[in-house]
Amino acid sequence: xxxxxxxxxxxxxxxxxxxxxxxxxxxxxxxxxxxxxxxxxxxxxxxxxxxxxxxxxxxxxxxxxxxxxxxxxxxxxxxxxxxxxxxxxxxxxxxxxxxxxxxxxxxxxxxxxxxxxxxxxxxxxxxxxxxxxxxxxxxxxxxxxxxxxxxxxxxxxxxxxxxxxxxxxxxxxxxxxxxxxxxxxxxxxxxxxxxxxxxxxxxxxxxxxxxxxxxxxxxxxxxxxxxxxxxxxxxxxxxxxxxxxxxxxxxxxxxxxxxxxxxxxxxxxxxxxxxxxxxxxxxxxxxxxxxxxxxxxxxxxxxxxxxxxxxxxxxxxxxxxxxxxxxxxxxxxxxxxxxxxxxxxxxxxxxx
Numbered sequence: 618x619x620x621x622x623x624x625x626x627x628x629x630x631x632x633x634x635x636x637x638x639x640x641x642x643x644x645x646x647x648x649x650x651x652x653x654x655x656x657x658x659x660x661x662x663x664x665x666x667x668x669x670x671x672x673x674x675x676x677x678x679x680x681x682x683x684x685x686x687x688x689x690x691x692x693x694x695x696x697x698x699x700x701x702x703x704x705x706x707x708x709x710x711x712x713x714x715x716x717x718x719x720x721x722x723x724x725x726x727x728x729x730x731x732x733x734x735x736x737x738x739x740x741x742x743x744x745x746x747x748x749x750x751x752x753x754x755x756x757x758x759x760x761x762x763x764x765x766x767x768x769x770x771x772x773x774x775x776x777x778x779x780x781x782x783x784x785x786x787x788x789x790x791x792x793x794x795x796x797x798x799x800x801x802x803x804x805x806x807x808x809x810x811x812x813x814x815x816x817x818x819x820x821x822x823x824x825x826x827x828x829x830x831x832x833x834x835x836x837x838x839x840x841x842x843x844x845x846x847x848x849x850x851x852x853x854x855x856x857x858x859x860x861x862x863x864x865x866x867x868x869x870x871x872x873x874x875x876x877x878x879x880x881x882x883x884x885x886x887x888x889x890x891x892x893x894x895x896x897x898x899x900x901x902x903x904x905x906x907x908x909x910x911x912x913x914x915x916x917x918x919x920x921x922x923x924x925x926x927x928x929x930x931x932x933x934x935x936x937x938x939x940x941x942x943x944x945x946x947x948x949x950x951x952x953x954x955x956x957x958x959x960x961x962x963x964x965x966x967x968x969x
Contacts, residue, residue: 618863619748619759621783624852626845629749629787633666636704636783639745645703646670648694650717652678652709652751665708670698678712681878681885684731684767687719694724701725704745704782710802711755711764711885714748718763718779721746730774731767736943739776748781751790753851754802754886756809756859758784764885770940771879786856788848800838800916801886803851804907807834808889809858811903812868816947819865827861830854838910868948869899872941873965876934881922891918895968899948923969935962 623631636647646669653675655661665673674690694702701724707717721743723730733739748758757764761780762773773779794802810831813823833854837847874888883891894911897904911918923931939945939962945953 618860619780619782619784622786622856623784624786626787626789626849628785629664629790632664632706632747632749632785635785636666636706636747640668640703641700643669644698645700646672646698647704647706648702648720649673649706649708650690650713650720651675652713654678655708655751672697676709676713676716678710680712680882681766681771682712682716682719682764684729684734684765687716687723687730687765690716690720691723691730694720701744704747706747706749708749708751710750710752711757711805714750714755714757714781715763715765715773717746717748718743718757718781719765719774722763722774722776722778730765733774733776734765734767734770734772736775737777739774739778742778745782747783747785749785749787749790750852750855752794752798752802753788753791753848753855754804754806754858756806756855756862758786759856759859759863761863766879770937771875772940786852788845788852791848791852792844796914797916798886800910800914801884801890803834803838803854804890804893804910805886806830806851806855806858807838807907807910808870808893808903809862809867810834811900812870812948813858813861813865815900815903816865816868817950818947823861823863823865826857826864830856830858830861833857835906839906839913866943866947868944869896872938872944872948873934873962875941876937876966877922877969879937880926880930880934883922887919890916891922891969892965894918895965921969923966926966931963931966932959934966935959938962 725741762775764773813827873892
C-alpha cells in the first residue's frame with residue numbers, strides 16, 4: 618500500500634514541503650516527469666519546487682508507456698548525474714504515473730524493464746517516488762503495477778516495490794480534462810469495480826473498497842453534481858477502485874483491451890470502453906449501467922476497429938489476451954482454459 622497520501626483541493630502546493638526531507642544533497646536532484654500538456658502552463662509549472670540540479674522532463678501521454686521508453690529515461694537520468702536522484706515525481710495521468718514507478722524501479726535493478734514484466738520479479742527497492750495524478754480513474758496512483766508495452770506483450774511490473782512512497786491527490790489538478798478523456802478514464806475505474814466485485818478473487822478487503830468506488834462512480838456519472846463534487850468524488854473513486862483490484866484482480870475487459878492496445882495502440886481507457894460495450898454475457902448489470910452512463914453523457918465509441926484485421930493480427934491480440942492468466946482465472950475460474958478458446962476470443966474481437 619502507499620504509505621503516505623495527502624488529499625485536498627490545493628494540496629499540490631505542499632509538494633515542496635513533502636519532498637524536501639527526502640533530498641539527499643544538492644547534487645542529487647529530484648526528477649519531475651510531467652505530462653507535456655502542462656509544458657506551456659506557466660501557472661502550473663511555477664508550483665513545481667525546483668532547486669539546485671532538479672530537472673523537469675516533459676513527456677507526451679498520447680501513447681501508452683513502453684519498456685523502451687523506460688529504459689531510455691533511465692539511461693538519460695544516469696548519464697545526467699554522477700549519483701542517483703533523490704527521487705522521481707510523476708505529474709500526469711496513468712501513463713506518467715506508470716512511467717514514474719517503472720523508472721524508480723529500474724534505477725536500482727539491472728537490465729531492461731521488459732525483463733521485469735510479470736509478477737514479483739523486482740529484487741531491489743526503487744528510489745523514492747511520488748505520484749501526482751491530474752486525471753482520475755486509472756488507479757495507477759495506488760496500484761502495485763506499472764503497466765508497460767514491451768516487444769512481445771503488454772504487462773505490468775507487478776511487485777510490492779512498485780507502489781508510490783507518497784501520493785498527492787489534488788482534485789483541482791483535474792480541471793480542464795476534455796470530456797471524452799474524463800469519461801474514458803472514469804470508466805476505467807468503473808470497470809475495475811465491476812471486474813473486481815464479480816470476480817473469483819473477491820474478498821472482504823477488496824469488496825469494501827470496490828463497493829465504495831462503484832457507488833461514487835454512480836454518483837459522478839448518473840447524478841447531477843457540481844464540478845467540485847464531481848472532481849472530488851471521482852478522485853476518491855479512482856483511489857478506492859485501485860485499492861480494490863490491488864487485493865483482487867481485473868477481468869475480461871482488461872484482458873481483451875490489452876490486446877487492442879498492444880496491436881492497435883488504442884489507449885487503455887477507451888480500449889476498455891470499446892471492449893466492455895460487448896461484454897453483456899460476462900457482466901450483464903455492469904454493462905447495463907455502462908450504457909446508461911454512455912447515453913447520459915452522449916458518448917459515441919469508435920466502431921469497427923477490428924473490421925479489417927488479418928488472421929495474423931487477430932492472433933497477435935489473442936496471444937496477448939491469453940497470456941494474462943490471472944485475469945481470466947479471476948473472471949471465469951480455474952477451468953477458464955476450457956471456456957475461453959481462441960475461436961471465442963476471435964468472435965469477441967470481431968464485434969469491436
